[in-house]
Amino acid sequence: MASPGLSNSNNGQQQRLGITEPISLSGPTEYDVIKTRELEKYLQDAGLYENQQEAAIREEVLGKLDQIVKIWVKTISRAKGQNDQLVQEANAKIFTFGSYRLGVHGPGADIDTLCVGPRQACRDEDFFGELHKMLSEMPEVTELHPVPDARVPVMRFKFNGVSIDLLYAKLSLWVIPEDLDISQESILQNTDEQTVRSLNGCRVTDQVLRLVPNIQNFRTTLRCMKFWAKRRGVYSNVTGFLGGINWALLVARICQLFPNALPNMLVSKFFRVYTQWRWPNPVMLCAIEEGSLGLQVWDPRRYPKDRFHLMPIITPSYPCMNSSYNVSSSTMRIMMEEFQRGNEICEAMEANKADWDILFESYPFFEAYKNYLQIDISAENADDLRKWRGWVESRLRQLTLKIEKHTYGMLQCHPHPGDFSDKSRPFHCSYFMGLQRKQGVPVSVSDGGQFDIRLTVEEFKHSVNMYTLWKPGMDIHVSHVKRRNIPTFVFPGGVRPCCSSNVTWDSKRSSELRASGPGQAEKFQEGKVVVLGTNDDRKRKQAEDSVDSLRKSKSLASLPPSSRKVHEDGNPIIIASCCSVKRNDSEINSTSEQQSEKPDMKSLGECPEDRETNGSVRSNFQVNATLTAIDTPSSKEVEKLTVEKIMCGPHDEHQDFSEAPDELEDNLEYRNQVQDFGGNMKNSNLDSSNSDTTVASELIIPNKETTSPTCLYSNGVLESEELEPVELTAPLLSGTPAPKPRIRLNFTSLRKATD
The missing domain is CATH 3.30.70.590 (Poly(A) polymerase predicted RNA binding domain)
Incomplete structure (x- = not known):
């Protein structure tokens, strides 16, 4: 295990990473060391790591692919009439990015690759022409599928059973050196838009690894969060959730804020910080730089379209862009509910009332x-x-x-x-x-x-x-x-499951709430936590009336353990919960008065609400979550204020608009x-x-x-x-x-x- 205090450093001095000071420099306790070992074992048992044989096959495939593009570029150079010396010097090079480059890929995962070629090798005629022809004639290559008209043109195929996504970047150089450093801004000079986008994947991945204090802790935490996101059904960029790079940037920011924390702590802090995060304040690993090439960067002050991104997660390399433009109000609502659920489970884990199995339960x-x-x-x-x-x-x-x-x-x-x-x-x-x-x-x-x-x-x-x-x-x-x-x-297995008898987080929490007594039960309603005191008899009576009306149509016992349910009654019963808690008779509250009440923020969390303006629905999330019970009251308040300070960034004043874009x-x-x-x-x-x-x-x-x-x-x-x-x-x-x-x-x- 890597040293918990290890950070990227300069001349022996610890370097501050990120646009703000860390929230905490505290190191791990013995409890954190034990829980981190448990987490690592859990991820191993879940099959998230490839074995040495698979790793060797991937390395072999990448080596062969690099040789293929070198032969290809020499063939192109010769066909275009270059002399023998230029043909001999002609070169192309393969880079990797994404999960493979970050070191968090699993068995059977795709390898995101980038072919960097010289100015004489064109994208349409040569890459999607000659190189495609060469690959199609190779028996090792199957399922070859070019997508030349995509925003980021790509060739997809399998090489000896390993899935490859191959992009192409044509530089303005006549010769591509073997020691080419694509992190330099000058590499983007005189390149087309597709090349800039293609290079961005590698540049962002390398920059992320430079901006985290401890790469090993970052990798374990990211592997955990990706696994969690897939289990909870919120891992998919194309569908409107978050993809691999989005999760990597979110985790990297948590690593910056808690540079000496182990993965167990970082997972808990992830949920705690992002349930408090007031979107659409952007998540940034470093300051946005204008650069010298005039390329457009994310800036809501200048570009109206950037103002309406709901969950901006900004890439750290020039040109800085929002990597999460696909997020919509519906997918964001779902993710915020899952963040809240994760936060509550991590709090329960610290109190020995939950374990990793509960956190990684599949979403039903x-x-x-x-x-x-x-x-x-x-x-x-x-x-x-x-x-x-x-x-x-x-x-x-x-x-x-x-x-x-x-x-x-x-x-x-x-x-x-x-x-x-x-x-x-x-x-x-x-x-x-x-x-x-x-x-x-x-x-x-x-x-x-x-x-x-x-x-x-x-x-x-x-x-x-x-x-x-x-x-x-x-x-x-x-x-x-x-x-x-x-x-x-x-x-x-093609078999419709019967009513589940397994003890889940929802059913367990439901039992705890029932045992807590009528004066202490927390009511979750439309993403808000509402506490009913002993004097709230009228509200409790209305809740019981709602339960009775629900019973007339069907038994409460048959309700699925989910926070996102459909109710078709004329007066819908609100049983939604931030943490997907299954409800019983004493836990349902459907009054509209409670929805408008402001609970005491010292003891309650406030979850996302939708605000309607002129018929357009826009999410203006101001989330404040309860911090873990294991912290002292002073540390809770300090951490909360620190997160608030972090979110008061330069773009805060540009986030409130009367209309949503198309x-x-x-x-x-x-x-x-x-x-x-x-x-x-x-x-x-x-x-x-x-x-x-x-x-x-x-x-x-x-x-x-x-x-x-x-x-x-x-x-x-x-x-x-x-x-x-x-x-x-x-x-x-x-x-x-x-x-x-x-x-x-x-x-x-x-x-x-x-x-």
Whole structure:
């Protein structure tokens, strides 16, 4: 184990890393040493480390790939008429970045690689031409898939079974030296935009390793947080959560704030700091520098689009960018709930009331909601399905954004970060998205609580079917399914699980709250912690009335242990919790008065709220979390004030705006792969997935007199003046009749349904 006090240093002096002073320089206790060993063993047992044989294979593959690009660049130089000496000196070099370069990759993980070539080797003609041809003729290379039109052009393939993502950067040099240092800013001179983006991955990765005080502790903590994020379903950049580089930057900042802490401490501090973080204050490892090349850097003072990033996590190398631009209000809400849950579990671990198993419990996605969207895609063969799946997956975030925008944020979406395959259907896979009414939103009398998203879904399918590489057989089908009708192929072994009897964090916390007595039970409501005192009889009576109404429709015992549930009653019962605590009779509080109360911040945490402004929903997160009970009151207050000070950065004054931007833009990787609306398109139907659910979901469309903001359509026609004109009305072309919808989501008539 590395020395806990080891830091990057200069001439023997400890160097301060980060834009602020550390929160604490305290070293580990014996307890922290023991818990860190437990964590390392847990990660080993979970299979997160590759063995020596796998590591050797990767090294061999990278060596062969480096030799291939050297042969390739000499071939290109000779074909372009260079003399023998220049051909002999011609060179290209392979760099790695991402999880492999950071040292946190696991078995079977991709290797992110960058080929740096000279000015005579072009991207389109030579890299995606000649090098692609060379790789396609090699028996060791399989599943070769070039994506030249992506924002960051990439070639994906497997080399001896090792997955490779290969990028290309063309420098302005005639000869690439073997000792090339790509961290220098001068390397970006006279390069195109694609090269800058391609180089950014390597430059950011190397800079992160320079800016953490202890690389080994950083790696263990990052490996832990990535594993946690995958288990809790919040690891996916393309879906709108956070990807590998985002988690690396967040962990690196915690390492800077607690430079002498061991991984056990860093995991706990991670949750504590980021539940207090007042987004959209940016997370930065170093100051943003303008540079000398005039490249655009993240700056909300100058660039309006940067002002609307919800969760900015800034890359540390020039040009500094926001790495988390894909985060939406829905995915951020989910992540903040998970941070709060992680913080409470870490507090419980310090009190010996929880262990690592509880922290890494899988999120029960298919138990958390009563209504889902199922997106089925299929193709004629495996190669077509791989391309089609990549395209559709890149567009799913747009479906989330459009649903939330069309319903003014009242219908919340939770995309599952991954696909499922039905073994009985070749070349087919499915994506799922949980749906729920925003907690606390009253049901409109005029529309009966309906959310008519038929045209929204048709619009999404319309945009998906404009894929320029579309081939016959590439189909997409979207359907509304209830929890009880979720297909069995999504479950392990293809068997739908019965009610779980395992003791989870939720059930354990529920039991503790019941045992704590009526005067001390904490009520969690819409992300806020609310304490009911002994004099709150009226509020408790209202909570009990809510429980009684819930019992009429179904038993509390059948509720899934999740904080994100759907309730279709006319007066929704609020049982959401920051830490996904399962509720019982004495723990449910649904009064609107409690939602507006300000609890005592010394004893309670305040979780994210959504603020509506002119019909646009924007998240303005001001989170203050309870610090661990093991700390003294003075250290709690000092740490809290220090975090507040850290967040009072230069961009703080630019974060409050009256409107949200139009986030509905093309995904960066596939933004150039969309045809004009006059191009070839396919028609696809939106059907109910199960005939016995149609009665519950097929309801009338809101009429013209309906003025409720939840009703966005009138007689099946999109009310375009309420929406963004370009992005949202383009599929409804002039002279083109509105698509005939066949499914509607409704949350009122489902009251009588039971699971």
